[in-house]
Amino acid sequence: DAGVIQSPRHEVTEMGQEVTLRCKPISGHNSLFWYRQTMMRGLELLIYFNNNVPIDDSGMPEDRFSAKMPNASFSTLKIQPSEPRDSAVYFCASSFIGDLLLAPMGNEQFFGPGTRLTVL
């Protein structure tokens, strides 16, 4: 299995530009998570999807951030307009959650390699 795939791996852009990060989860997984990592705040959950439906986006910093999951094999995280404080590493992770009665604690999350975003 190729694991979680993210693109691009590195992105350098200028303030005000639109940035789109992409994630392909592991085939068969039904949950997808977007995380952000900065030196100051460490790893933080931005948003997650179950069965392509956004469940909790309370971690999304502001309206400039949006995420979509049009199908089970693809998700995007978009920042428009970007600002220097958005510079961070953005990780995508996926997992499979089955019957909550059989597996109430959920399942292991597999992380992608991350996208290092620099906004100048």
Add this chain to the structure above:
Amino acid sequence: KNEVEQSPQNLTAQEGEFITINCSYSVGISALHWLQQHPGGGIVSLFMLSSGKKKHGRLIATINIQEKHSSLHITASHPRDSAVYICAVGPPMYSGGGADGLTFGKGTHLIIQP
């Protein structure tokens, strides 16, 4: 919101030493995860546990649900164990979530010197 505290923040040890990293959290959880992040930045899941103890090779993870505390141990440490170790917790299932996003500790930066 769960508060996840890790200690120590930084740890330097000699090859062969027994290493312990601690994690405590403030409210009940569905599961606790130990993650490893290498200097290259990739994140690997080491353990996911909700009770007792798990062992993979030289790594051992324990959790005490009553005390809301977990430890990660490394036996016979090696320079290749040098990495950031991150504790993360998932909220209780009764919170309504199926797969819920994790809350992370700040990480422990471990350096094993030869």
